[in-house]
Amino acid sequence: MPMRKDTAMRKVVERQTGVALWRQIADRIRLAISNGDYDATGMVPPETVLAGEFGVNRHTVRSALAALAEEGLVRAVQGRGTMIERKERVSYPISKRTRFSQGLGHQVKEIGTQLLGHAELPATSEVAKALGLSPGDPVTELRTVSSGDGRPLSVSSSYYPAHRFPRMAEEFERLHSVTKAFAAHGLDDYVRVSTEIVARHADAEELSMLKLSPGAIVLEAQSLNADLDGRPVEYSRSRFAADRMKLKIET
Amino acid sequence: MPMRKDTAMRKVVERQTGVALWRQIADRIRLAISNGDYDATGMVPPETVLAGEFGVNRHTVRSALAALAEEGLVRAVQGRGTMIERKERVSYPISKRTRFSQGLGHQVKEIGTQLLGHAELPATSEVAKALGLSPGDPVTELRTVSSGDGRPLSVSSSYYPAHRFPRMAEEFERLHSVTKAFAAHGLDDYVRVSTEIVARHADAEELSMLKLSPGAIVLEAQSLNADLDGRPVEYSRSRFAADRMKLKIET
DNA sequence: TATAGTTGTCTAGATCAATAGACATTTGAG
DNA sequence: CTCAAATGTCTATTGATCTAGACAACTATA
Numbered sequence: 162m163p164m165r166k167d168t169a170m171r172k173v174v175e176r177q178t179g180v181a182l183w184r185q186i187a188d189r190i191r192l193a194i195s196n197g198d199y200d201a202t203g204m205v206p207p208e209t210v211l212a213g214e215f216g217v218n219r220h221t222v223r224s225a226l227a228a229l230a231e232e233g234l235v236r237a238v239q240g241r242g243t244m245i246e247r248k249e250r251v252s253y254p255i256s257k258r259t260r261f262s263q264g265l266g267h268q269v270k271e272i273g274t275q276l277l278g279h280a281e282l283p284a285t286s287e288v289a290k291a292l293g294l295s296p297g298d299p300v301t302e303l304r305t306v307s308s309g310d311g312r313p314l315s316v317s318s319s320y321y322p323a324h325r326f327p328r329m330a331e332e333f334e335r336l337h338s339v340t341k342a343f344a345a346h347g348l349d350d351y352v353r354v355s356t357e358i359v360a361r362h363a364d365a366e367e368l369s370m371l372k373l374s375p376g377a378i379v380l381e382a383q384s385l386n387a388d389l390d391g392r393p394v395e396y397s398r399s400r401f402a403a404d405r406m407k408l409k410i411e412t
Numbered sequence: 413m414p415m416r417k418d419t420a421m422r423k424v425v426e427r428q429t430g431v432a433l434w435r436q437i438a439d440r441i442r443l444a445i446s447n448g449d450y451d452a453t454g455m456v457p458p459e460t461v462l463a464g465e466f467g468v469n470r471h472t473v474r475s476a477l478a479a480l481a482e483e484g485l486v487r488a489v490q491g492r493g494t495m496i497e498r499k500e501r502v503s504y505p506i507s508k509r510t511r512f513s514q515g516l517g518h519q520v521k522e523i524g525t526q527l528l529g530h531a532e533l534p535a536t537s538e539v540a541k542a543l544g545l546s547p548g549d550p551v552t553e554l555r556t557v558s559s560g561d562g563r564p565l566s567v568s569s570s571y572y573p574a575h576r577f578p579r580m581a582e583e584f585e586r587l588h589s590v591t592k593a594f595a596a597h598g599l600d601d602y603v604r605v606s607t608e609i610v611a612r613h614a615d616a617e618e619l620s621m622l623k624l625s626p627g628a629i630v631l632e633a634q635s636l637n638a639d640l641d642g643r644p645v646e647y648s649r650s651r652f653a654a655d656r657m658k659l660k661i662e663t
Numbered sequence: 664t665a666t667a668g669t670t671g672t673c674t675a676g677a678t679c680a681a682t683a684g685a686c687a688t689t690t691g692a693g
Numbered sequence: 694c695t696c697a698a699a700t701g702t703c704t705a706t707t708g709a710t711c712t713a714g715a716c717a718a719c720t721a722t723a
Contacts, residue, residue: 179438179479179680181710184430188613207669218712223670228430239670240720252608255661356661357503360611360631360654362439378629380611403611410506410607410661430710432680458699469682474700490700491690 183224186215190225191234191404194248205235205243253315253401255382256411257352274337277304277316279330281323288320291385291396299323301330303339306370314405316370319397326394343394351394356384360403371402378403434475437466441480442655445499456486456494504566504652506633507662508603525588528555528567530581532574539571542636542647550574552581554590557621565656567621570648577645594645602645607635611654622653629654 190205199205205226212219226243229235237243283297292300300320307315319339321329325346332342343351363371363379371379379400386395401408441456450456456477463470477494480486488494534548543551552572558565570590572580576597583593594602614622614630622630630651637646652659 179432179435181430192612221711237670239718242669358609358631358659358661360629361443362629378611378613408609410609472681488700490688493699
């Protein structure tokens with residue numbers, strides 16, 4: 162029983178949409194890798210096969226694979242084929258007691274959180290609304306980048322009421338932990354109240370901080386933490402490199 | 413005090429990345445609209461101004477605006493300018509008791525859930541693992557599209573253990589509600605156990621079902637619901653059009 | 664050690680994306 | 694009514710992307 166291999170198996174890419182074919186194909190192959198479609202061999206199919214599946218020239222497939230090699234996802238070896246170097250997404254848990262480093266601990270060896278900068282500034286209307294302050298009230302902003310195994314995973318801007326937590330920046334710099342910096346101000350426990358998640362294309366700053374290429378996606382989580390009396394203590398906007406992370410919600 | 417308007421204000425777009433400039437610009441303007449940056453006038457800045465900000469030719473900006481007009485986001489009027497027609501994202505709540513239509517009720521006037529098809533099939537390893545079955549055990553699959561105010565918001569594939577809920581497809585078709593279809597099988601209550609969220613580029617099927625253009629983003633939520641004894645009753649993969657939705661997590 | 668199968672490199676041409684400039688058409692304000 | 698400001702349309706040109714084909718270089722295996 163012969164099987165139609167041409168049109169029936171063809172993976173569709175669309176033309177004239179502002180996204181180059183090689184980039185569409187790179188996105189599809191990246192997805193296939195992360196889905197485990199090529200786990201049997203640990204290799205991407207040969208360029209000629211991919212070109213046939215997508216209905217494009219082999220050179221177009223080569224451009225796509227070159228982009229994935231640039232990302233460190235695959236490595237081409239002349240004569241052998243193109244091997245998969247990396248496939249997993251790191252899972253980031255979101256629950257009542259989300260603490261960044263805890264949840265990731267067993268998934269990546271090296272976790273680094275780097276403080277990019279801090280400032281004391283008047284709350285914007287967005288931040289004031291979230292923290293239950295009046296616009297213009299002073300808040301401390303911490304800007305951080307977190308990475309796992311050397312790759313940046315997220316950039317965050319976090320805001321704290323400056324009146325209640327006057328030494329937030331110094332304590333964080335000293336202790337390298339938000340939880341410990343809260344403890345230094347006499348706050349021993351806090352819980353996550355709500356999280357809103359949107360996905361969008363990365364802007365220029367995110368592209369550079371997360372080492373992404375244009376067209377890449379970020380998952381933005383806007384989260385609010387409060388003390389056990391329900392008073393907001395932290396509002397943060399974290400942006401995750403979507404191709405490296407998933408968010409796991411635990412209820 | 414003069415202010416440098418050229419380089420200081422320039423919004424960066426990157427070239428030769430496989431994403432056409434007009435599409436990068438369309439994405440940035442869409443984001444600015446949803447952020448409310450243009451709320452003061454209700455209009456997008458003039459084409460010549462945008463061209464200056466992005467450092468591109470006016471025709472390139474026109475291509476971007478044409479794409480946004482195609483999406484129904486803006487409408488250009490000769491002689492006046494380009495008006496914003498629509499800006500909001502619909503918020504989709506995720507909590508212990510997420511029910512699709514309830515949470516959206518006050519945000520969109522018309523909610524429609526359309527059954528695309530159903531089938532009884534052997535569980536794949538992914539579905540079996542989630543539902544606590546053995547691979548190959550029979551499951552009922554329901555494939556649906558949901559829309560709000562005429563625009564598609566999500567496509568879902570949901571899986572139910574066929575032994576326990578033998579008439580799932582018929583009951584859903586009759587009652588137009590998963591909750592009621594469960595009730596018809598004697599299950600009165602169920603809760604969400606976990607949700608995993610990833611963001612990625614839409615594949616060809618999603619582009620067509622959600623009426624998106626290539627390069628668009630979907631938020632995929634893989635969720636598991638269980639009865640009050642903790643036995644899994646539903647596993648579903650919902651894919652949301654990311655530019656129309658946000659997910660709100662309530663703990 | 665051949666040989667099939669794979670990636671690497673080069674050339675040439677066709678199609679799409681972006682720039683540049685000129686001018687028409689419509690709207691709203693003075 | 695006139696004019697400035699905005700979008701609409703057209704032509705021409707350049708640079709990026711995609712196709713096509715040929716062949717080189719390398720790897721594993723029979």
